Amino acid sequence: MDAPADLVGRTHRALRAVAVHEPGGATTTAVAREAGLPRPTVHRLLMSLQGVGLVERESDRWVLGPELYFLGVAAARRYDVTEAALPVVRRLALATGESAFFSARRGEETICLIREDGAFPLRSHVLFEGARFPLGVVSAGMVVLAHLPDREVEEYLGRVDLSSFGPQHDVAEVRRHIAATRMNGYAVNPGLVVEGSWGLAAAVFDQGGAPRWALTLTGVAHRFGGERIPQLGALLLREAHVLSEKLGRG
Known part of the structure:
Protein backbone atom coordinates (compact mmCIF):
# COMPACT_ATOMS: atom_id res chain seq x y z
CA MET A 1 0.00 0.00 0.00
CA ASP A 2 1.33 3.47 -0.92
CA ALA A 3 2.53 5.74 1.84
CA PRO A 4 0.51 8.99 1.99
CA ALA A 5 3.34 11.12 0.60
CA ASP A 6 3.95 8.68 -2.25
CA LEU A 7 0.25 8.59 -3.09
CA VAL A 8 0.05 12.38 -3.18
CA GLY A 9 3.10 12.50 -5.43
CA ARG A 10 1.65 9.96 -7.85
CA THR A 11 -1.67 11.77 -7.90
CA HIS A 12 0.09 15.02 -8.70
CA ARG A 13 2.03 13.38 -11.54
CA ALA A 14 -1.18 11.95 -13.00
CA LEU A 15 -2.96 15.33 -12.87
CA ARG A 16 -0.02 17.07 -14.49
CA ALA A 17 0.04 14.44 -17.22
CA VAL A 18 -3.63 15.07 -17.97
CA ALA A 19 -2.95 18.81 -18.04
CA VAL A 20 -0.18 18.39 -20.62
CA HIS A 21 -2.76 16.98 -23.06
CA GLU A 22 -5.40 19.69 -22.58
CA PRO A 23 -7.66 20.69 -24.17
CA GLY A 24 -8.06 17.48 -26.15
CA GLY A 25 -7.56 15.09 -23.24
CA ALA A 26 -5.48 11.93 -22.97
CA THR A 27 -6.03 8.19 -22.82
CA THR A 28 -5.08 6.25 -19.71
CA THR A 29 -2.07 4.87 -21.56
CA ALA A 30 -0.90 8.36 -22.54
CA VAL A 31 -1.29 9.61 -18.95
CA ALA A 32 0.67 6.64 -17.64
CA ARG A 33 3.47 7.23 -20.13
CA GLU A 34 3.66 10.96 -19.37
CA ALA A 35 3.58 10.39 -15.60
CA GLY A 36 6.05 7.50 -15.68
CA LEU A 37 3.66 5.25 -13.75
CA PRO A 38 2.17 1.79 -14.38
CA ARG A 39 -1.06 1.89 -16.33
CA PRO A 40 -3.11 0.03 -13.65
CA THR A 41 -1.92 2.51 -11.01
CA VAL A 42 -2.90 5.45 -13.19
CA HIS A 43 -6.31 3.93 -13.92
CA ARG A 44 -7.05 3.61 -10.20
CA LEU A 45 -5.88 7.15 -9.52
CA LEU A 46 -7.95 8.63 -12.33
CA MET A 47 -11.07 6.78 -11.25
CA SER A 48 -10.64 8.17 -7.72
CA LEU A 49 -10.02 11.67 -9.04
CA GLN A 50 -13.11 11.41 -11.22
CA GLY A 51 -15.16 10.67 -8.12
CA VAL A 52 -14.32 14.08 -6.63
CA GLY A 53 -14.50 16.06 -9.86
CA LEU A 54 -10.78 16.62 -10.37
CA VAL A 55 -10.87 14.82 -13.73
CA GLU A 56 -13.63 13.81 -16.11
CA ARG A 57 -13.96 11.15 -18.82
CA GLU A 58 -14.89 12.24 -22.32
CA SER A 59 -15.22 9.21 -24.58
CA ASP A 60 -11.91 7.37 -24.10
CA ARG A 61 -10.00 10.42 -22.89
CA TRP A 62 -9.37 12.06 -19.53
CA VAL A 63 -9.69 15.83 -19.12
CA LEU A 64 -9.29 18.13 -16.14
CA GLY A 65 -12.44 18.37 -14.04
CA PRO A 66 -14.50 21.33 -12.81
CA GLU A 67 -13.32 21.02 -9.22
CA LEU A 68 -9.85 22.07 -10.33
CA TYR A 69 -11.32 25.25 -11.77
CA PHE A 70 -13.07 26.12 -8.52
CA LEU A 71 -9.91 25.44 -6.53
CA GLY A 72 -7.94 27.54 -9.01
CA VAL A 73 -10.32 30.48 -8.65
CA ALA A 74 -9.84 30.37 -4.88
CA ALA A 75 -6.04 30.11 -5.19
CA ALA A 76 -5.91 32.96 -7.72
CA ARG A 77 -6.67 35.48 -4.99
CA ARG A 78 -3.25 34.74 -3.55
CA TYR A 79 -1.12 33.77 -6.54
Whole structure:
Protein backbone atom coordinates (compact mmCIF):
# COMPACT_ATOMS: atom_id res chain seq x y z
CA MET A 1 0.00 0.00 0.00
CA ASP A 2 1.33 3.47 -0.92
CA ALA A 3 2.53 5.74 1.84
CA PRO A 4 0.51 8.99 1.99
CA ALA A 5 3.34 11.12 0.60
CA ASP A 6 3.95 8.68 -2.25
CA LEU A 7 0.25 8.59 -3.09
CA VAL A 8 0.05 12.38 -3.18
CA GLY A 9 3.10 12.50 -5.43
CA ARG A 10 1.65 9.96 -7.85
CA THR A 11 -1.67 11.77 -7.90
CA HIS A 12 0.09 15.02 -8.70
CA ARG A 13 2.03 13.38 -11.54
CA ALA A 14 -1.18 11.95 -13.00
CA LEU A 15 -2.96 15.33 -12.87
CA ARG A 16 -0.02 17.07 -14.49
CA ALA A 17 0.04 14.44 -17.22
CA VAL A 18 -3.63 15.07 -17.97
CA ALA A 19 -2.95 18.81 -18.04
CA VAL A 20 -0.18 18.39 -20.62
CA HIS A 21 -2.76 16.98 -23.06
CA GLU A 22 -5.40 19.69 -22.58
CA PRO A 23 -7.66 20.69 -24.17
CA GLY A 24 -8.06 17.48 -26.15
CA GLY A 25 -7.56 15.09 -23.24
CA ALA A 26 -5.48 11.93 -22.97
CA THR A 27 -6.03 8.19 -22.82
CA THR A 28 -5.08 6.25 -19.71
CA THR A 29 -2.07 4.87 -21.56
CA ALA A 30 -0.90 8.36 -22.54
CA VAL A 31 -1.29 9.61 -18.95
CA ALA A 32 0.67 6.64 -17.64
CA ARG A 33 3.47 7.23 -20.13
CA GLU A 34 3.66 10.96 -19.37
CA ALA A 35 3.58 10.39 -15.60
CA GLY A 36 6.05 7.50 -15.68
CA LEU A 37 3.66 5.25 -13.75
CA PRO A 38 2.17 1.79 -14.38
CA ARG A 39 -1.06 1.89 -16.33
CA PRO A 40 -3.11 0.03 -13.65
CA THR A 41 -1.92 2.51 -11.01
CA VAL A 42 -2.90 5.45 -13.19
CA HIS A 43 -6.31 3.93 -13.92
CA ARG A 44 -7.05 3.61 -10.20
CA LEU A 45 -5.88 7.15 -9.52
CA LEU A 46 -7.95 8.63 -12.33
CA MET A 47 -11.07 6.78 -11.25
CA SER A 48 -10.64 8.17 -7.72
CA LEU A 49 -10.02 11.67 -9.04
CA GLN A 50 -13.11 11.41 -11.22
CA GLY A 51 -15.16 10.67 -8.12
CA VAL A 52 -14.32 14.08 -6.63
CA GLY A 53 -14.50 16.06 -9.86
CA LEU A 54 -10.78 16.62 -10.37
CA VAL A 55 -10.87 14.82 -13.73
CA GLU A 56 -13.63 13.81 -16.11
CA ARG A 57 -13.96 11.15 -18.82
CA GLU A 58 -14.89 12.24 -22.32
CA SER A 59 -15.22 9.21 -24.58
CA ASP A 60 -11.91 7.37 -24.10
CA ARG A 61 -10.00 10.42 -22.89
CA TRP A 62 -9.37 12.06 -19.53
CA VAL A 63 -9.69 15.83 -19.12
CA LEU A 64 -9.29 18.13 -16.14
CA GLY A 65 -12.44 18.37 -14.04
CA PRO A 66 -14.50 21.33 -12.81
CA GLU A 67 -13.32 21.02 -9.22
CA LEU A 68 -9.85 22.07 -10.33
CA TYR A 69 -11.32 25.25 -11.77
CA PHE A 70 -13.07 26.12 -8.52
CA LEU A 71 -9.91 25.44 -6.53
CA GLY A 72 -7.94 27.54 -9.01
CA VAL A 73 -10.32 30.48 -8.65
CA ALA A 74 -9.84 30.37 -4.88
CA ALA A 75 -6.04 30.11 -5.19
CA ALA A 76 -5.91 32.96 -7.72
CA ARG A 77 -6.67 35.48 -4.99
CA ARG A 78 -3.25 34.74 -3.55
CA TYR A 79 -1.12 33.77 -6.54
CA ASP A 80 -2.50 35.29 -9.73
CA VAL A 81 -0.26 37.98 -11.16
CA THR A 82 -1.39 37.62 -14.76
CA GLU A 83 -3.64 40.68 -14.59
CA ALA A 84 -0.59 42.85 -14.04
CA ALA A 85 1.53 40.94 -16.58
CA LEU A 86 -0.93 40.76 -19.48
CA PRO A 87 -0.60 44.41 -20.64
CA VAL A 88 3.19 44.07 -20.61
CA VAL A 89 3.12 40.86 -22.65
CA ARG A 90 0.74 42.45 -25.16
CA ARG A 91 3.02 45.49 -25.50
CA LEU A 92 5.98 43.23 -26.25
CA ALA A 93 4.07 41.27 -28.91
CA LEU A 94 2.79 44.48 -30.52
CA ALA A 95 6.17 46.23 -30.49
CA THR A 96 8.18 43.31 -31.87
CA GLY A 97 5.78 41.25 -33.97
CA GLU A 98 7.03 38.13 -32.14
CA SER A 99 5.29 35.81 -29.69
CA ALA A 100 5.55 37.11 -26.12
CA PHE A 101 5.15 35.14 -22.90
CA PHE A 102 4.99 35.43 -19.14
CA SER A 103 6.22 32.49 -17.10
CA ALA A 104 6.38 31.81 -13.37
CA ARG A 105 8.91 29.86 -11.37
CA ARG A 106 7.50 27.00 -9.36
CA GLY A 107 10.14 25.01 -7.54
CA GLU A 108 12.64 23.79 -10.11
CA GLU A 109 10.49 24.57 -13.14
CA THR A 110 9.10 27.49 -15.08
CA ILE A 111 5.46 27.37 -16.14
CA CYS A 112 4.14 29.47 -19.02
CA LEU A 113 1.08 31.45 -17.91
CA ILE A 114 0.44 33.88 -20.78
CA ARG A 115 1.06 33.80 -24.53
CA GLU A 116 0.37 36.67 -26.94
CA ASP A 117 1.27 36.32 -30.62
CA GLY A 118 2.57 39.26 -32.61
CA ALA A 119 1.86 40.14 -36.22
CA PHE A 120 4.71 38.18 -37.82
CA PRO A 121 3.13 35.04 -39.34
CA LEU A 122 5.94 32.53 -38.62
CA ARG A 123 6.02 31.52 -34.96
CA SER A 124 7.77 29.23 -32.54
CA HIS A 125 5.58 26.69 -30.79
CA VAL A 126 7.98 25.55 -28.07
CA LEU A 127 6.18 27.60 -25.42
CA PHE A 128 2.44 27.57 -24.84
CA GLU A 129 0.21 28.29 -21.89
CA GLY A 130 0.73 25.53 -19.33
CA ALA A 131 4.09 24.38 -20.72
CA ARG A 132 6.62 23.43 -18.06
CA PHE A 133 10.38 23.21 -18.39
CA PRO A 134 13.15 22.65 -15.84
CA LEU A 135 15.26 25.60 -14.78
CA GLY A 136 18.07 25.94 -17.29
CA VAL A 137 15.89 24.90 -20.25
CA VAL A 138 14.28 27.45 -22.63
CA SER A 139 15.19 31.09 -22.14
CA ALA A 140 12.74 31.63 -19.25
CA GLY A 141 14.26 28.76 -17.28
CA MET A 142 17.77 29.92 -18.08
CA VAL A 143 17.24 33.53 -16.99
CA VAL A 144 15.64 32.47 -13.70
CA LEU A 145 18.47 30.02 -12.99
CA ALA A 146 21.15 32.56 -13.86
CA HIS A 147 19.77 35.08 -11.37
CA LEU A 148 19.76 32.65 -8.45
CA PRO A 149 22.61 32.78 -5.91
CA ASP A 150 25.68 30.71 -6.81
CA ARG A 151 25.01 28.24 -3.99
CA GLU A 152 21.52 27.45 -5.29
CA VAL A 153 22.80 27.14 -8.85
CA GLU A 154 25.53 24.70 -7.81
CA GLU A 155 23.16 22.60 -5.71
CA TYR A 156 20.69 22.43 -8.58
CA LEU A 157 23.25 21.52 -11.26
CA GLY A 158 24.68 18.86 -8.98
CA ARG A 159 21.24 17.28 -8.59
CA VAL A 160 19.64 17.38 -12.05
CA ASP A 161 20.54 16.05 -15.47
CA LEU A 162 19.33 18.32 -18.25
CA SER A 163 21.04 16.34 -21.00
CA SER A 164 17.73 14.63 -21.80
CA PHE A 165 17.07 17.87 -23.73
CA GLY A 166 20.22 17.21 -25.76
CA PRO A 167 24.00 17.48 -25.27
CA GLN A 168 23.64 21.25 -25.62
CA HIS A 169 22.21 21.12 -22.09
CA ASP A 170 25.11 19.37 -20.40
CA VAL A 171 26.51 21.05 -17.29
CA ALA A 172 29.36 22.81 -19.08
CA GLU A 173 26.99 24.34 -21.65
CA VAL A 174 24.49 25.39 -19.01
CA ARG A 175 27.27 27.10 -17.06
CA ARG A 176 28.34 28.92 -20.22
CA HIS A 177 24.80 30.17 -20.77
CA ILE A 178 24.53 31.25 -17.14
CA ALA A 179 27.70 33.32 -17.52
CA ALA A 180 26.44 34.92 -20.76
CA THR A 181 23.05 35.65 -19.20
CA ARG A 182 24.61 37.32 -16.19
CA MET A 183 26.80 39.43 -18.45
CA ASN A 184 23.94 40.53 -20.75
CA GLY A 185 21.17 40.64 -18.17
CA TYR A 186 18.90 38.58 -20.42
CA ALA A 187 19.01 34.96 -21.62
CA VAL A 188 19.31 33.82 -25.23
CA ASN A 189 18.11 30.41 -26.41
CA PRO A 190 19.62 29.96 -29.91
CA GLY A 191 17.45 27.03 -30.98
CA LEU A 192 18.60 24.74 -28.17
CA VAL A 193 15.26 22.96 -27.68
CA VAL A 194 13.91 23.05 -31.24
CA GLU A 195 16.27 23.87 -34.08
CA GLY A 196 15.47 27.21 -35.66
CA SER A 197 13.30 28.37 -32.75
CA TRP A 198 14.98 31.18 -30.82
CA GLY A 199 14.01 32.86 -27.58
CA LEU A 200 15.09 35.70 -25.32
CA ALA A 201 14.00 36.21 -21.72
CA ALA A 202 14.41 38.70 -18.89
CA ALA A 203 13.77 37.95 -15.24
CA VAL A 204 11.02 39.61 -13.23
CA PHE A 205 11.79 39.97 -9.54
CA ASP A 206 9.66 39.91 -6.40
CA GLN A 207 9.87 42.42 -3.57
CA GLY A 208 12.79 40.54 -2.02
CA GLY A 209 14.82 40.59 -5.24
CA ALA A 210 14.29 36.92 -6.12
CA PRO A 211 13.66 35.91 -9.78
CA ARG A 212 10.05 34.70 -9.57
CA TRP A 213 8.89 35.23 -13.16
CA ALA A 214 10.18 35.80 -16.69
CA LEU A 215 9.18 37.69 -19.82
CA THR A 216 10.06 35.94 -23.08
CA LEU A 217 10.09 36.67 -26.81
CA THR A 218 10.31 33.77 -29.26
CA GLY A 219 10.44 33.43 -33.01
CA VAL A 220 12.19 31.90 -35.98
CA ALA A 221 15.97 32.17 -36.19
CA HIS A 222 16.29 34.74 -38.98
CA ARG A 223 14.25 37.22 -36.89
CA PHE A 224 16.89 37.14 -34.14
CA GLY A 225 20.04 37.96 -36.07
CA GLY A 226 22.53 40.80 -36.03
CA GLU A 227 21.72 43.87 -33.97
CA ARG A 228 18.17 42.78 -33.23
CA ILE A 229 19.10 40.54 -30.27
CA PRO A 230 20.52 43.40 -28.14
CA GLN A 231 17.58 45.57 -29.18
CA LEU A 232 15.06 42.94 -28.12
CA GLY A 233 17.07 42.23 -24.99
CA ALA A 234 17.03 45.90 -23.99
CA LEU A 235 13.27 46.05 -24.56
CA LEU A 236 12.72 42.94 -22.44
CA LEU A 237 14.86 44.35 -19.63
CA ARG A 238 12.90 47.61 -19.61
CA GLU A 239 9.54 45.87 -19.50
CA ALA A 240 10.79 43.38 -16.89
CA HIS A 241 11.88 46.29 -14.68
CA VAL A 242 8.48 47.93 -15.04
CA LEU A 243 6.71 44.69 -14.13
CA SER A 244 9.07 43.98 -11.22
CA GLU A 245 8.25 47.40 -9.79
CA LYS A 246 4.54 46.83 -10.24
CA LEU A 247 4.52 43.35 -8.68
CA GLY A 248 6.83 44.49 -5.88
CA ARG A 249 4.36 47.18 -4.89
CA GLY A 250 1.58 44.58 -4.89
